[in-house]
Amino acid sequence: MIKLNDYLYSGDTIFRILDKYIADLRKEAKRTHNAIDLTHCNFLLQIRGLLEHNDFLTAQSQQIREFYKYMAKEYPFLAFTFKGRIKSLIRAEAKFNGYIVEYIYDYYVERGTYPSVSEIKDRLSCFRDFIAYRIVISMPKCHYPNEEKRKAEELKCLYEIANVLPGFLEERGFTAESAYGVKISESPLLNEEVKPYYRDYISNQSANGYQSLHITFFDNSSRSFMEVQIRTKTMDDIAEIGQANHTAYEKKQKEERARRDVIPKGECRYFDEAYERGMALLGIELNKLDVNMFGAVDNNLINDGCGLYRGRLILPYEHLSRFQNDLID
Template identity: 65%
Template sequence: MKKLNDYLYLGDTVLKILQRYSEDLKQSAKETDNQIDLLHCNFLLQIAELLQHNDFLTSQSQRIREFYNLMANEYPFLAFTFKGRIKSLIRAEAKFNGYIVEYIYNYYSEHESYPELPELKNALNCFRDLIAYRIVISLPKCHLKEGETCADEEIKYLYDVANQLPGFLEECGFTAELSSLKGQKKSPFLKENVSPYYRDYIANSESSGYRSLHITFYDNIARCYVEVQLRTKEMDDFAEIGPANHLGYEKRQESER
């Protein structure tokens, strides 16, 4: 069985590791007729394409940064931070493997049979956050009026920003995707015309305490999916270095499998 760990310590670049790993995995999958490993290869190719042909990322980030600049001008009293990343190879691999195991286990528990290949392929369409951007806001206390709290006012401004994001990016070549979060509570601050596109982890906070607004777009120019996350600085600190950080999140997922 081919594993990513077998390739990590050979001194190769990430791209070279991906190429060797995916080629060997594909060969092994063909020899054993392992359809899941073939799906896995296609997933690895997505990451390799991002690393090998990443010129589009400059254009993409510039278009999203235009929104960031617009908001910074519209709300000059807010402090804005703009961040972007491609999901790391190790995290992407762990997420893929974990999701496959979890999906098959849940499917078998419910149906007492294994899912057909088309169902697995459809389920794997959920990986749309390999590229993600984050806009973080904070409100200096000197701008608070009497009786206002920083946390409450920041959330109001965050939703104001969220209400403007889909329309702006659609004019820049992006198409907003409907939210995959079913039965979520709706915040009164989120407008009806944009609410269906957001995964609102503020109104629907997770047990870990994680809070954020997530929205997925299809970039019609770069032909790939991209996720945009909106947070206050307090939410961002909690997500990145607090109990809700990715390491803690992945450990919780692993313990629940």
């Protein structure tokens, strides 16, 4: 079976790795009449296209920057950062295979049979976060000596920003996408007219402590989807370096193995192959990777600069509170 792991130790560039992986996967898919692997190839081609032909990101990020300027004007005492990224290859590959495993497992548990190829392909059409932007806000403690009041004001600002964002971007060529009832907000701070577009992981906090607002837009100029996440600095720390990050990794491993125990091996090749690819990625040894000049610092960190693991930073903006930085006008 063709797996991404087999191509990550050759010293090739990320583009050569993608080209070889796609070519070999397509050849094997045609030989074995595997329609899901052909869909997999098309998915990988999308990633390659984003990494190679990303001129549209300049125009797109300039539109996002307009909202940054709006926030700088409307919230002079708030500190915030804007960041953007293209989903990394390893994470995108893990998510693709994870969707297959999860969908087939849920289908089997509910119906005692397996989904058709067309049903699996429909499930794999739901990727909306190849491109994502993150707005992280923080109310400086110097403004609110009382910590409880500071956090309340910070949350109030977060939802105010969320209320304005859909209309602001729609005036600039973006269309907000429905969240289809996933994590509908229970917060009275979020306006009713925008609630259908947001997945609210703040009012619907996960067991691992993850909190964030997620909304998806369609960029009518580039004909691509993008996701925007809005968080406080505390929420971002928990998600990136705190409990949510570590717990999610352990939970994923446990869930994947539990699903394998339920689905009889050999009965559904699409499940078997996706499971094997996913588990191989979970066990990847980053410190042994060799992708051209980019290697891992240790088994947890890699700065590849080209979208292999952490993705590329495409929109770094930072605004300090005017109270702390009087250079901002």
